[in-house]
Amino acid sequence: MTLTSLLHSRYFLIGFTLLAALALIAILEPVLVASLVGAETNPLQQGTFGIFEPPSAEHPLGTDRFGRDYATLLIIGLRFSLTIGLLAGLLSTLVGTTIGLISGYFGGRVDAVLRTFTDMVLVIPELPLLIAMATFIPTVTIPLMAVLLAAFSWPFSARTIRAQVLSMRERSYVDLARASDMNNVQIVFFEIMPNLFPFLGVSLAGSVIGAILAQFGLEIIGLGVANTMTLGVLINLTISWGAMSLGQWVLIGAPALLLILIFLALNLINIGLEQTFNPRLKGTTGT
Amino acid sequence: MDRRKFLRYGLRRLAVYLLTIWGAFTIAFVFFRLIPGDPIELYYRELQAEGFSGESAVNDAAAETIRERIGIDGTIIEQYFRFMGNVIFRAEFGGSILAVGTPVRDLILRALPWTIGLLGLSVLIGWVLGVIVGGLVGWARNSPFANGLTTISIALSQVPQYIAALALLYLFAFTLAWFPVRNAYPGTVIPGFNLDFIVGVIRHGTLPALAIIIVSVSGWILSTRSLVVLILGEDYLQYAQSKGLPRGYLFTNYVLRNALLPQITALAISLGFIVNGALLIETLFSYPGLGLLLQRAVTQLDYNTIQAIVLISILSVLTANFLLDLVLPFIDPRVRTQEMG
Amino acid sequence: MTDDLLTIRDLRVYFHSTRGEYKVVDGVNLGVRRNEILGLAGESGSGKSTVIEAIGRLIEPPGYIAAGEIIFKPQTDHQPTRDANPAFESQLAAGVDLVTAEQPLLQYLRWRHMSYIPQASMNALNPIMRIKRQMVDAITAHTDLSETDAHQRAAEVLDIVKLPPPVLEAYPHELSGGMKQRAIIAIGMTLNPQLIVADEPTTALDVNVQRAILDALLRVKAETDASILFVSHDLAIHAELVDRMAIMYAGKIVEVSPVHDIFAAPKHPYTQQLLKSAPTLGGERVRQETVLGRALDRLNWPSGCRFHQRCPFVMERCKHVEPPLVEVAPGRSVACHLHYDVETQQVINADEFADGRTHD
Numbered sequence: 001m002t003l004t005s006l007l008h009s010r011y012f013l014i015g016f017t018l019l020a021a022l023a024l025i026a027i028l029e030p031v032l033v034a035s036l037v038g039a040e041t042n043p044l045q046q047g048t049f050g051i052f053e054p055p056s057a058e059h060p061l062g063t064d065r066f067g068r069d070y071a072t073l074l075i076i077g078l079r080f081s082l083t084i085g086l087l088a089g090l091l092s093t094l095v096g097t098t099i100g101l102i103s104g105y106f107g108g109r110v111d112a113v114l115r116t117f118t119d120m121v122l123v124i125p126e127l128p129l130l131i132a133m134a135t136f137i138p139t140v141t142i143p144l145m146a147v148l149l150a151a152f153s154w155p156f157s158a159r160t161i162r163a164q165v166l167s168m169r170e171r172s173y174v175d176l177a178r179a180s181d182m183n184n185v186q187i188v189f190f191e192i193m194p195n196l197f198p199f200l201g202v203s204l205a206g207s208v209i210g211a212i213l214a215q216f217g218l219e220i221i222g223l224g225v226a227n228t229m230t231l232g233v234l235i236n237l238t239i240s241w242g243a244m245s246l247g248q249w250v251l252i253g254a255p256a257l258l259l260i261l262i263f264l265a266l267n268l269i270n271i272g273l274e275q276t277f278n279p280r281l282k283g284t285t286g287t
Numbered sequence: 288m289d290r291r292k293f294l295r296y297g298l299r300r301l302a303v304y305l306l307t308i309w310g311a312f313t314i315a316f317v318f319f320r321l322i323p324g325d326p327i328e329l330y331y332r333e334l335q336a337e338g339f340s341g342e343s344a345v346n347d348a349a350a351e352t353i354r355e356r357i358g359i360d361g362t363i364i365e366q367y368f369r370f371m372g373n374v375i376f377r378a379e380f381g382g383s384i385l386a387v388g389t390p391v392r393d394l395i396l397r398a399l400p401w402t403i404g405l406l407g408l409s410v411l412i413g414w415v416l417g418v419i420v421g422g423l424v425g426w427a428r429n430s431p432f433a434n435g436l437t438t439i440s441i442a443l444s445q446v447p448q449y450i451a452a453l454a455l456l457y458l459f460a461f462t463l464a465w466f467p468v469r470n471a472y473p474g475t476v477i478p479g480f481n482l483d484f485i486v487g488v489i490r491h492g493t494l495p496a497l498a499i500i501i502v503s504v505s506g507w508i509l510s511t512r513s514l515v516v517l518i519l520g521e522d523y524l525q526y527a528q529s530k531g532l533p534r535g536y537l538f539t540n541y542v543l544r545n546a547l548l549p550q551i552t553a554l555a556i557s558l559g560f561i562v563n564g565a566l567l568i569e570t571l572f573s574y575p576g577l578g579l580l581l582q583r584a585v586t587q588l589d590y591n592t593i594q595a596i597v598l599i600s601i602l603s604v605l606t607a608n609f610l611l612d613l614v615l616p617f618i619d620p621r622v623r624t625q626e627m628g
Numbered sequence: 629m630t631d632d633l634l635t636i637r638d639l640r641v642y643f644h645s646t647r648g649e650y651k652v653v654d655g656v657n658l659g660v661r662r663n664e665i666l667g668l669a670g671e672s673g674s675g676k677s678t679v680i681e682a683i684g685r686l687i688e689p690p691g692y693i694a695a696g697e698i699i700f701k702p703q704t705d706h707q708p709t710r711d712a713n714p715a716f717e718s719q720l721a722a723g724v725d726l727v728t729a730e731q732p733l734l735q736y737l738r739w740r741h742m743s744y745i746p747q748a749s750m751n752a753l754n755p756i757m758r759i760k761r762q763m764v765d766a767i768t769a770h771t772d773l774s775e776t777d778a779h780q781r782a783a784e785v786l787d788i789v790k791l792p793p794p795v796l797e798a799y800p801h802e803l804s805g806g807m808k809q810r811a812i813i814a815i816g817m818t819l820n821p822q823l824i825v826a827d828e829p830t831t832a833l834d835v836n837v838q839r840a841i842l843d844a845l846l847r848v849k850a851e852t853d854a855s856i857l858f859v860s861h862d863l864a865i866h867a868e869l870v871d872r873m874a875i876m877y878a879g880k881i882v883e884v885s886p887v888h889d890i891f892a893a894p895k896h897p898y899t900q901q902l903l904k905s906a907p908t909l910g911g912e913r914v915r916q917e918t919v920l921g922r923a924l925d926r927l928n929w930p931s932g933c934r935f936h937q938r939c940p941f942v943m944e945r946c947k948h949v950e951p952p953l954v955e956v957a958p959g960r961s962v963a964c965h966l967h968y969d970v971e972t973q974q975v976i977n978a979d980e981f982a983d984g985r986t987h988d
């Protein structure tokens with residue numbers, strides 16, 4: 001029933017299509033960049049083109065203050081924003097799911113300890129801590145950034161998964177599995193996991209949003225992954241050279257819009273998943 | 288409510304609150320010592336890069352002086368007791384690199400009112416508006432107008448506050464020049480209780496506040512609406528309807544009041560997170576609150592100030608939770624019974 | 629037109645779904661006379677609560693009233709102390725169709741002339757309001773009583789259901805299930821409405837409390853000339869309390885008779901089965917839910933008589949022709965081909981079938 005009924009959700013379809021389109025652009029980044037500025041040119045090299053060129057066939061979004069093709073910068077930014085977000089999201093979902101599974105499946109004292117821990121991390125104001133870390137760590141690489149971001153966003157997944165496992169544990173197929181002497185690991189992987197997929201989707205989308213948002217916050221302060229162009233870095237850079245007072249609103253608006261589209265796509269997917277798999281929520285998001 | 292019972296409950300909560308502060312600060316302390324890299328070395332490297340220091344290598348004696356000044360000298364145990372003693376009993380966060388000679392505490396105290404004023408007020412306004420509108424939208428959930436508003440809210444709630452602020456700033460400050468671009472008040476007025484200052488503060492605060500309100504209101508609308516839709520399906524609402532109560536009374540006393548309880552909890556959490564939320568907005572508007580202070584501290588590698596702001600942000604979350612615990616028994620009879628028997 | 633207090637004609641309540649319309653109530657005809665207690669019984673899921681909710685106009689989407697009328701005709705000179713609205717009162721005196729009544733009129737007549745005691749009374753009270761408030765708000769909404777008098781009245785009705793005055797100050801979660809249920813019954817009595825529709829008000833209460841409530845209902849009927857539509861699974865309570873009894877099956881009324889007649893000689897084969905499976909007096913409530921009954925498809929009811937798959941007397945005609953509810957003896961209506969020949973429009977004297985209860 002599940003996958004086909006998911007396709008009935010308008011929210012899911014729109015969100016998924018949008019995300020697929022963004023992901024496609026990110027994946028095709030090398031090809032697109034090569035076609036825009038030529039394969040030999042370093043797209044980040046300053047002074048390749050004239051400055052503040054208006055949009056044209058050659059430069060769909062014009063050029064920036066340093067004479068770089070802006071559309072190219074945007075595509076590169078999209079690629080790295082998505083990459084870091086996805087990496088952090090996957091990591092955080094992995095950690096959160098593991099903790100949620102253990103917590104929900106074993107219950108009792110294990111659950112109590114893990115839940116307290118989860119709740120604690122949940123109330124930590126992540127941005128100041130991330131900023132502190134990013135300030136004093138000499139070089140932040142992409143994997144390290146993903147780890148830092150995931151360190152604070154896993155509780156979301158842990159909660160979602162725990163609640164689901166808790167309700168699933170009592171169901172008959174788990175009892176059946178217990179009776180047919182499967183061990184705990186087998187039960188978790190073969191009986192419980194398959195039913196968690198939609199919720200893994202919700203967790204992943206939520207974590208990716210959280211990660212991109214936190215990363216964006218760091219970049220606005222001027223702390224990001226070293227030497228990496230992301231949408232947040234692009235926005236920060238553009239503001240700092242005064243695009244606002246120069247009236248270059250497209251140069252700020254375009255990366256901002258892309259960020260919003262990423263969030264919107266992921267959120268619509270989440271609304272769709274919840275509508276399909278959590279009937280109690282049906283109609284609460286305003287279909 | 289029984290005064291003695293409440294007192295006992297309040298004291299219990301206070302004990303838990305203090306204990307959590309101790310725990311959280313300890314974790315924060317450990318966390319700061321665990322950050323890889325030596326802040327002093329980093330600091331020196333930065334100075335050299337900016338051409339302030341002629342020395343080619345880190346001078347041990349000078350480094351030790353700075354270490355002492357910011358309180359990271361001696362063994363880790365010594366550091367811990369000194370840190371806890373200073374922070375908890377004397378609200379002392381050490382000296383600042385940012386403004387040499389000024390204690391970090393003074394920097395914080397100067398910035399804090401701006402953050403609380405701007406963020407606290409905006410969060411509160413957003414909450415009040417969102418709960419009322421969200422309540423009505425849920426109450427009229429099948430009307431096209433309510434559905435339209437819901438869709439708009441879904442879209443708006445996806446816009447990061449910072450980006451909303453960018454848009455407002457560009458439109459109303461740079462293009463239309465209706466509002467100032469930065470700072471909390473015009474440089475020409477004298478801070479104090481005078482009309483120019485007050486008008487200035489309001490004019491400077493409008494755009495950042497608006498950015499926060501627009502985004503947060505849409506979130507509150509959506510969550511309140513969901514709550515109301517759930518309440519509309521409750522037995523007690525159907526029953527109240529069968530009593531022929533006026534619709535307005537039904538909405539305020541049955542629907543809204545029940546939706547309000549979880550939203551008050553959510554508000555407290557939001558208020559606890561204002562330091563978190565202040566960071567970006569304040570840097571955009573150069574608004575002299577904790578966010579701007581943190582940004583400056585980051586560029587100067589000001590260890591103590593960064594540490595202090597992290598502690599304050601944790602403290603504000605814990606304090607909001609503590610206050611919520613104190614308020615909840617007054618507004619929810621179920622909590623009262625549960626907590627005080 | 630009869631002078632009954634409430635007349636339901638061909639009421640249909642459907643629930644919309646993507647698979648089609650669930651015809652939960654599908655052609656109910658029923659009258660509640662003045663100053664009588666009418667019992668409504670039938671297996672779980674037969675649609676009793678849905679009928680009750682339709683009378684209160686409380687059906688929520690995806691449910692809706694698809695057809696029919698519910699004529700409510702209270703005697704409006706009944707309660708002179710109310711701050712009555714003459715326009716509404718004269719409308720009511722002439723009889724109002726509750727299915728089409730406008731909101732202001734509905735709001736006016738609710739509680740004043742008709743009160744509702746819901747089945748799920750566990751959650752029927754607002755969890756964050758004192759009982760007192762929830763009683764007084766209904767009183768002040770419908771009368772010009774002062775706050776003090778309203779309190780007075782609230783305490784009075786609580787006393788009827790044997791709840792002490794401190795209950796007024798309590799919150800719902802501080803009361804036991806039985807206390808909540810009694811409080812709700814008391815709230816239903818506050819304004820002496822002419823019609824009380826009560827959906828299993830005594831279920832899950834212990835025998836002493838049940839007794840108190842039955843006494844209270846009988847007293848209300850005697851003192852205020854009210855009528856009560858009373859739903860219960862417990863046939864023993866019906867035997868003791870009600871004047872007439874209606875039996876519901878698969879969204880329809882299959883038999884209506886004076887209670888003594890029904891217990892002495894049930895006419896409809898379903899009624900016979902129901903009585904046979906009845907628990908002993910005052911005993912535990914038993915849900916008369918058979919596997920077959922559960923399997924009935926509300927999207928497509930069985931053709932002809934809906935009981936024909938379970939009926940021991942089924943005839944060929946039963947499978948194709950739906951039997952109408954007709955009066956087959958004085959005061960007794962049945963919907964069954966055994967008792968009425970639809971072709972000749974003749975009542976069949978079928979009393980010999982009454983001993984059908986000994987078959988099996």
Ligand SMILES: Nc1ncnc2c1ncn2[C@@H]1O[C@H](COP(=O)(O)OP(=O)(O)OP(=O)(O)O)[C@@H](O)[C@H]1O
Nearest residue numbers: 643650652671672673674675676677678679690691
């Ligand atoms: N939203 C809905 N969609 C489809 N069917 C519904 C819906 N709400 C209720 N029903 C159906 O209506 C029937 C409920 O009827 P009702 O509650 O009136 O029965 P009842 O005779 O009062 O039963 P009980 O004795 O258990 O109280 C059930 O079969 C239920 O499945």
Ligand code: SF4
Nearest residue numbers: 933936939946964965
């Ligand atoms: S109509 Fe036929 S099937 Fe239905 S109850 Fe009567 S005899 Fe049985």
Ligand SMILES: [Mg+2]
Nearest residue numbers: 676677678747
């Ligand atoms: Mg029922």
